[in-house]
Amino acid sequence: MRQSAMRIDTIRAAETRPTTVRHDDALISAKGVSLVLSRQLILQNIDLSVPKGSFVSLIGPSGCGKSTLLKLMAGLLQPTEGSVSIAGLPPVEAARKRMIGLVFQEANLLPWKNAVDNASMLLSIADRSLSRAELRARGQEMLELVGLGDSAHKQPHELSGGMRQRVAIARALALDPAVLLMDEPFGALDAITRDSMGQSLLDIWQRTGKTIVLVTHSIDEAIHLSRHVHVLGIKPGRITESLDIDLPYPRDLSLTEEPEFVRLVVQLRTMLRESHQPGASS
Amino acid sequence: MSDQSLNTAAESRLTPILVAANDRWLPAIILLVATVVAWEAAVRIFDISAFIVPAPTAIARSLIDQWPSLMQATLVTAGEILFGFIVSVAVGIAIALVIVRFDWLGRALYPLVVLFQNVPKVALAPIFILWFGYGLAPKIGLILVIAFFPVTLSMLAGMQSVDRSLLSLMNSVGASQSQILFRIRVPHSLPQLMAGTKIAATLSVIGAIVGEFAGAQDGLGYVIQFASTQLDTAQVFAALLLVSVLGIVFYYAAEILERVVVPWAPKFSRA
Known part of the structure; x- marks a missing residue:
């Protein structure tokens, strides 16, 4: 618990983390993003790149700041350190140009x-x-x-x-919008509705070519839908692992029975379990 | 969208209400009739003096005998209530809008409005008579100070209970403060505003009667006061009966208004 009450000096000390992200085809990019709210370090040194036209999921335990990261991308919050850009623009400006579509749980x-x-x-x-x-x-x-x-x-x-x-x-x-930012959009729905909504979303994504960032806490949903999954850890919120889902599109629910899908579920579950361990930096 | 289709839609919606009314109102009507019969019997059996408790038949007789003058008084009081109610709702809405729209003014105004609620407003009646005379004005003023508060409070609660993610959506497309106010906050507040309006309707009746008690030459409040000095208790009760009818009429008028203004409110859409 004590670890969360950090100062900006501590964030700077953590900036030594090597950057492995490619920024070439990124539509959304976050560089060294940290966020302090009410003296609590919510997000620490996030480097994230969302390629144009891709489907990216952010997954992590409750309180890891995945929704907060989405708000930073939407321009609803400003980072304490680092920067977020959408097609080279600050998110607030991108939103004014109707580049951002938002969907929340409700x-x-x-x-x-x-x-x-x-x-x-x-x-x-x-x-x-x-x-x-x-x-x-x-x-x-x-x-x-x-x-x-x-x-x-x-x-x-x-x-x-x-x-x-x-x-x-x-x-x-x-x-x-160029980007659809979705914060647990199916979180309040029952399992069956949830499945068919996910399938519809894939369908919409393929027909419109939008770039989608989905915050979810469902492992199946993340693997079923996305091309890239980023796992967030807690205290402070940071990206601990990234996983490419190399399953071919179009995907449907029968995918969930395939060995490769099951293997990815196990892999992602292990990553999530590790992300539950609090740590100052990776 | 022809008128006919609208009419049938309204009828089909009203029929189940009428059928349900039968079941809903019957027990109350039976109890009311039984109470009136017991009252009449008690007055006759125990030979209670008419100026202490008049029998229902005596009240009815007074009602019929004095009908023209009682009707005239009823119209005067009804006018005061209606006018006062409209002014209260208008002022109540205006204060709520000012508090929400102009932050600084709101922070100045809101505590004072709440503080003012602690003044026993009925006691203001003599002062209003002093300032505004014996006509309509002091009654309207009294109704206003009594009835605007639930309107302001309910509308404020409605405007401030808009979901934050909805506000985020509005902000993300660059909505202005007045767009958020008039396209989201105000319509969102209407169901709660209508609840406050119904309370205001009831309080308006009280305001009018108190205003007439304090000083008037007409109206049901004046009739009640005058008849009681004459020990004409039957007429006091007759006037009281008419005040109650006025109260019920205004309450249900507000309820009909609610159905017209917010047919989409959760309480109507559950069925």
């Missing part, structure tokens, strides 16, 4: 608007030149992309949890 739809108006809600604020009809058309198009084309006029309370989350994904995609 869909947070507006209960007074129907599905299609919810899907175009953020777009209507980001681009005030669009007419009501244009917004509707864009919302409808996005609902169709997430498989809710015939639910456009339903109110949020008429939709299931999974459907609400689909609308939330449509709302993010309506901005036509």
Whole structure:
């Protein structure tokens, strides 16, 4: 517990960690990112590169700061040390240019608007030149992309949890962002819905070519969906391991029965177990 | 979107309410009738003096005999309540908006508004009479100070309970503070605001009667006070009955308003 009450001097001392990340084709890159909040070292010396068009998962125990790292990428928090950039821009600027789509665990739809108006809600604020009809058309198009084309006029309370989350994904995609940042988007859903949502997300990813960063605590989900998995350790939050998932796309749920999948699950589980051990630096 | 389809939709939604009302209200109606019969019987059997407890039939007689003047008084009081209620809701909403929108002003205003709640507002009635005379103004003022607070408080609670990740979403696309206020916070606060409005409706009735007690030449509060000096207890009860009816009417009017303003509120959408 004591270790978490660190100062910036301590972060600097840890900067000797060798950088192994390639920055050539990176759409998102974090360089030497540390974050101190209320005198607690939350994230320490994160180096991360997300290649354009890839699907990257961040996995780690509760409290490792994986959601916080996502917030840094979204520009909702500023790093104490180091920098984050999206296509060379600071995240706040990238967000203003509609390059970032956000999806959280809760869909947070507006209960007074129907599905299609919810899907175009953020777009209507980001681009005030669009007419009501244009917004509707864009919302409808996005609902169709997430498989809710015939639910456009339903109110949020008429939709299931999974459907609400689909609308939330449509709302993010309506901005036509380069990057989709997702913070445990299926965390509140039951196992079966979760599987089919994951499959849909893969489908959307392949059709749109978006770059996706997914925060999850599900090992299966991380391996099933992503091309790269980064494991975060706790106290302080840092990247302890990175794993490339070299399974071919398109992937479906039958993948989970293959020996290579099972081998990766075991490998990732071992990495996660080790990441639970607190440590000052790797 | 024809009018006809809207009508049938409204009817189909009302029918189950009417059917349910039968079951829901029947026990209450039976108890009410039994109480009135027992009251009438008790007054007759024990020969209770009419100026202490008048029999229900005596109250009814007074109601019928004095009908034109009682109706006139009812209209005056109803006008005060309606006007005062509208002013209270408008001022209550305005204060809540100012507190949320202008941070500095809000921090100045909010503690004072809460502090003011500790003033026994009924006791302000004589001062309002002194300042504004015997007309409509002191009643409106009194209703305002009594009824604006639940409106302000409920709307504030609603506006401040917006989920943080929703605010993050809005910030990520560069929404301005007033966009967040009017497109998210205000509509989000409406279900709670309507709950506060119903309380304000009830308090408005109290405000009007207290205002009339303190000094008036008309209205049901004035009738109650005048009749009690005349020891005409039956008429006091008749006027009380009309005040109660007014209270019920205003409460249900606020409830209908709620259905119109926030048909999407969780309490309606559960069915």
